[in-house]
Amino acid sequence: MRTIPAAMPEVPATADTAPPEAALQAARLAARLRDASPLEILSTAREAYGARIAAVxxxxxxxxxxxxxxxxVDRSLPVLFLDTGHMFAETLAYRDTLVERLGLxxxxxxxxxxxxxxARDPDDALWSEDPDACCALRKxxxxxxxxxxFSAWINGRKRYQAETRAHIPAVEFEDGRVKFNPLAALGPAEIAGWMRAHDLPxxxxxxxxxxxxxCMPCTSRVRPGEDPRAGRWRGRAKTECGIHVHKPGS
Structure with missing residues (x-):
């Protein structure tokens, strides 16, 4: 496992610079993989993009x-993890456990x-003053x-997690990249069943x-009957950190 230097030059691709073919490719894959299993989606993603795809x-x-x-599918596929500086110690330990267990x-x-x-958060208190600005800085x-x-990326969002995620497709085009959501159609019982079947910690x-x-300051326990993400930024209108917020024109 390696740590990426924080001061890398920022050259994000955008919808304006991405070739039109990328969006067409995403549409073709979305139609092809509409009813595919998560493993089929992942295998297709790796085959289609090779070294140009990562997971988050x-x-x-x-x-x-x-x-x-x-x-x-491929233990060498790059997996990106954001250590914001506000993570639970348990999350960092869990990362290390899974990396070793799965052989990533x-x-x-x-x-x-x-x-x-x-410059922007010298006292590490930005989360309480402006959580959107904190997420922008740290995530x-x-x-x-x-x-x-990378030209494409994979994430673990699911439709059942929140109303804002209820209609995510298996494949989409966003911010100049193809975005794969292989677990989108899975429900809580299927997630729990996979964990049990494979004895995952x-x-x-x-x-x-x-x-x-x-992040620790912005995460709370979920009460019975609440959706799984109800404990994120509790008491605020905020529901996403900004990574999965679709921007107009993308």
């Missing part, structure tokens, strides 16, 4: 399922730019730098009522 994982409560599937060989830990962090910008060389905080885990 939070190493949260359900991350083991996607990572286990990736390990079955290219997990890259990303960090916010230290100069930007010192969106580091990921934009790291994902710049649970995130240590799941036993304490945490259903979706992000």
């Amino acid at each position: 994982s939070s190493f949260g409560t359900e991350s083991a399922v996607l990572l286990h599937m990736i390990a079955q 060989t290219d997990v890259r830990t990303l960090s916010p730019d230290p100069q930007a962090r010192a 969106v910008e580091p990921l934009a730098r790291a994902i710049a060389p 649970e995130h240590p905080l799941k036993a304490f009522g945490f259903a979706s885990i992000g």
Whole structure:
């Protein structure tokens, strides 16, 4: 596992610079993979994009399922993990456990730019004052730098997790890249069943009522009957960190 220097030059691709063929390719794949299994989607993604695709994982409560599937397809597929500086210690330990258990060989830990962090969040309190700005500094910008060389990426979002995710397709085109959502159609029972069938370790905080885990200051336990992401940025209108926010024209 390696850590990516935070000060890499930021050259994110955009919808304006991406060739039109990329969007057409995404549409063709979306139609082809509409009813495909997660493993079929992952295999097709790796075959179609080779070294030009990466996965992004939070190493949260359900991350083991996607990572286990990736390990079955190709253990060397790059996996990007954002260490914001506010992560639970349990998440960092869980990352290390899964990497060793699954034999993943290219997990890259990303960090916010230290100069930007010192200038914009010197007291590490930006999360309480402006959580959108905090997420931009600690998540969106580091990921934009790291994902710049890739044409496509894989994530673990599912439709059941929240109303804002209820209609995500298996494949989409966003911000100049093809985006694969191989677990989109899976429900909680299927996720739990895969975990049991393959004896995958649970995130240590799941036993304490945490259903979706992000940064420590902005994550709380989920109450009975709430959707899995109800504990993220509780009390605010915010529902996403900004990584999965679709932008007009993309």
